[in-house]
Amino acid sequence: MTLTGENTTIVLDSTADFPEAPERFPNWRVVPLYVLFGDESYRDYVDLSPEEFYGRLRTSAELPTTSQPTPGDFLTTYEELSGYERIYSLHLSAALSGTYQSARTAAMELGDKVRVVDSESASAAIAMLGLAIQRRLDRGTTDDEIDKLVARFKEDAGLIFTVDTLEFLRRGGRIGRASAWAGTLLHVKPILTIEREVIPLKRVRGNQKAMQEFVSAFTSATEDSPTLKVGIAHADAPERAEQLKRMVHAERPHAEVEIVTTLGAVVGTHAGPGTVGFFWFDDRE
Amino acid sequence: MTDRVRVQELAHGALASLEANRQRIDDLNVYPVPDGDTGTNLTMTARSVVDELDRTTTEDRAGLVKEVTRAALMGARGNSGVILSQIIRGAAETLRTNGEVDAHTVAAAFRSASDAAYRAVRQPVEGTMLSVIREMAEEGENAESDGLTKEELLIRLVRRGEEAVARTPEQLEVLREAGVVDAGGAGLLEIVRGLAATAAGEPLPQAPTQREEITIEAFHQDLSPYRYCTTFVIEGDELDSEKIEHELEQLGDSLLVVGDPEALKVHVHTDEPGRALAVGTRAGVIDRVEIANMHEQTVQRERRLLEAVPAAQPSSTGVVAVVAGNGNRRLFESLGTTKIVEGGQTMNPSTAELVDAIEAMSAAEVVLLPNNSNVVLSAEQAAGLSDKLVTVVPTDSLPAGLAAMVAFDSARSAADNAAAMNEVVEGIRTGEVTMASRDVELNGLSVRKGAWLGLANGTAVAGGSDFDDVAAAVAERLLEEPRDVMTLLTGADEPELEDLLRRIQEAHPLLELDVQAGGQPHYPLLLSAE
Numbered sequence: 001m002t003l004t005g006e007n008t009t010i011v012l013d014s015t016a017d018f019p020e021a022p023e024r025f026p027n028w029r030v031v032p033l034y035v036l037f038g039d040e041s042y043r044d045y046v047d048l049s050p051e052e053f054y055g056r057l058r059t060s061a062e063l064p065t066t067s068q069p070t071p072g073d074f075l076t077t078y079e080e081l082s083g084y085e086r087i088y089s090l091h092l093s094a095a096l097s098g099t100y101q102s103a104r105t106a107a108m109e110l111g112d113k114v115r116v117v118d119s120e121s122a123s124a125a126i127a128m129l130g131l132a133i134q135r136r137l138d139r140g141t142t143d144d145e146i147d148k149l150v151a152r153f154k155e156d157a158g159l160i161f162t163v164d165t166l167e168f169l170r171r172g173g174r175i176g177r178a179s180a181w182a183g184t185l186l187h188v189k190p191i192l193t194i195e196r197e198v199i200p201l202k203r204v205r206g207n208q209k210a211m212q213e214f215v216s217a218f219t220s221a222t223e224d225s226p227t228l229k230v231g232i233a234h235a236d237a238p239e240r241a242e243q244l245k246r247m248v249h250a251e252r253p254h255a256e257v258e259i260v261t262t263l264g265a266v267v268g269t270h271a272g273p274g275t276v277g278f279f280w281f282d283d284r285e
Numbered sequence: 286m287t288d289r290v291r292v293q294e295l296a297h298g299a300l301a302s303l304e305a306n307r308q309r310i311d312d313l314n315v316y317p318v319p320d321g322d323t324g325t326n327l328t329m330t331a332r333s334v335v336d337e338l339d340r341t342t343t344e345d346r347a348g349l350v351k352e353v354t355r356a357a358l359m360g361a362r363g364n365s366g367v368i369l370s371q372i373i374r375g376a377a378e379t380l381r382t383n384g385e386v387d388a389h390t391v392a393a394a395f396r397s398a399s400d401a402a403y404r405a406v407r408q409p410v411e412g413t414m415l416s417v418i419r420e421m422a423e424e425g426e427n428a429e430s431d432g433l434t435k436e437e438l439l440i441r442l443v444r445r446g447e448e449a450v451a452r453t454p455e456q457l458e459v460l461r462e463a464g465v466v467d468a469g470g471a472g473l474l475e476i477v478r479g480l481a482a483t484a485a486g487e488p489l490p491q492a493p494t495q496r497e498e499i500t501i502e503a504f505h506q507d508l509s510p511y512r513y514c515t516t517f518v519i520e521g522d523e524l525d526s527e528k529i530e531h532e533l534e535q536l537g538d539s540l541l542v543v544g545d546p547e548a549l550k551v552h553v554h555t556d557e558p559g560r561a562l563a564v565g566t567r568a569g570v571i572d573r574v575e576i577a578n579m580h581e582q583t584v585q586r587e588r589r590l591l592e593a594v595p596a597a598q599p600s601s602t603g604v605v606a607v608v609a610g611n612g613n614r615r616l617f618e619s620l621g622t623t624k625i626v627e628g629g630q631t632m633n634p635s636t637a638e639l640v641d642a643i644e645a646m647s648a649a650e651v652v653l654l655p656n657n658s659n660v661v662l663s664a665e666q667a668a669g670l671s672d673k674l675v676t677v678v679p680t681d682s683l684p685a686g687l688a689a690m691v692a693f694d695s696a697r698s699a700a701d702n703a704a705a706m707n708e709v710v711e712g713i714r715t716g717e718v719t720m721a722s723r724d725v726e727l728n729g730l731s732v733r734k735g736a737w738l739g740l741a742n743g744t745a746v747a748g749g750s751d752f753d754d755v756a757a758a759v760a761e762r763l764l765e766e767p768r769d770v771m772t773l774l775t776g777a778d779e780p781e782l783e784d785l786l787r788r789i790q791e792a793h794p795l796l797e798l799d800v801q802a803g804g805q806p807h808y809p810l811l812l813s814a815e
Binding site: 097 | 318362370406539
């Protein structure tokens, strides 16, 4: 079967931090996770925008928690897409969230129509995988080709991020091996990545040093090319995102910055304000 | 009694049993993500089924099965809830056709439930809900020939479930390390216990009573040696979050200060909640104060949870550092220093003390940080005398040692660490302010006994009676080339730095200032720029 934008749809969860997806692509949908302040539950990006969330984080005495979508949430979305023949459902690393499990459980209701993908990554990386699939849908593609793309994406896509404090990752149980760095009294910037789970890379002092680490990781892994795609995500830190964008233009002038986004409430709950993530993938054919 | 009423009764019994144990099950939750919500998720999932049954007027079996299955799927919260929804589906499907529900039907329902649960998970892991439902299914099949009633069979399944739950730590390492049984399995057992009691017309067994009230449970997934979890909001004008953070850091750990200049939210684990609140009232108006005593059990749970976090790579390298001052000791320890030897200016440790410290380490390789030029030699001697692989990074000051520690990674070899540390240390400039112990003439600078003396990179650069002027001159010298971060370690006498910090910040608006209470003797202020 030839897959196109007419017969194939892409479903993300809200941790892809790509809320405008359904406006940009008629065949895309986003299923929200939940943010809970005490007993009050909000759908990520639907009932609670990132701006409202960071505002609330400042003033609420209670710190939020999060919850994955129910299988029912996915099933409802999949059923609304009954006009399509194929659904690609792309999700947050299964090691970080049960979202993938919920999607998979719902997909089982619909036979083999839905293909659920564990991105083994987070945030803009998931959206960028979707965009790479969409580029193939636009010219016609096959399941086999998409399988190969997904495998290469997991292997080659780059992700590096830094947080202002590891406390948020620790509190939510997502700190992984970076736990050895928690509780540092000196102000240090941990440089982290995600390979299924959070992996510590290095710690440095100061935002400038952190930026230099981003630059050297990026330039040592990439070549300048129009196929090089870049994503930037930040939690309440637009000036750092802007700085990264300028850096990309200087270092890799032909690359396309295809996503600059704010981290939504769910990812923000676990990473905390001041987090900056940087993503790249060379989508050569 | 109609099928609908009967199934309503059973579902209420299962939910009540689960709810009575919800908190306990939350506390057990370390797998797959230690976020303490398994009991809550299972309860919410079961409640969505009960709510649907309370609403429905459907009387036929097939219709009820369909509604229950859908309600479980739509209401499933969390990973454990999703698996529970599949267990419910599998069980419900065997009850679709009309006829007497006997022991045979119950056994078939558990088999079908187990199969459905395994199908739902991509990579089934033993020591979880899955192994508990599977063992119950096996028990049901084994008991077929014993001629039990369905009530008797359910009681046998509960017994087998108890054994299966107790075995989960043998099957899953993360549970064994944390000293807990699997939360999802424990929840499933309570559901079946509730079903068995309701089916037999007996009251629900008492839930274990040794539960703690955890008022701000969300905070307590981290390890803290402190007693009080303290949270409050500070409201005011132009609140300085960094300054407040710095003051609170001295009081405890698990610190979070988030917000904007008008409102900051503070969370800190401390033994002195009063002092923490005082930091708030000095800066503005405090509101929404919550102080929770983290009981011993909570602290133990936190310890379990932290230990259950996937282990860092086995540490192959440790650090021995020569440090003076309690604050500095804590700074070095928080960055991963394994062993501190007391010492520094005018109290240099002996080579033997350093060798003892090295030999006492469990790591096979050691990085040694002398942190004082007078200690470098004995450090090198100690390195030569030890049987371990010891590398000396010749740090000549405490700030240089701290900068080196930032680059430390216990998973790498001592040689790799030393290379990374040396690179950082080469890029750092250090200075100090001390009191002249006699009249001195240094580099054309004459300083009277008792006056302040400022040194930058080992060279006297300023002297005089005004502490701020001398310290500012040292800072300027360190900042001759652009730098990102300046660290200031205050000495045992804790000098007042407010004016000095303002002067530095005005001259270097982009510079990040990190002020820490070092507590070292002789030097009211140690500085570094990197």
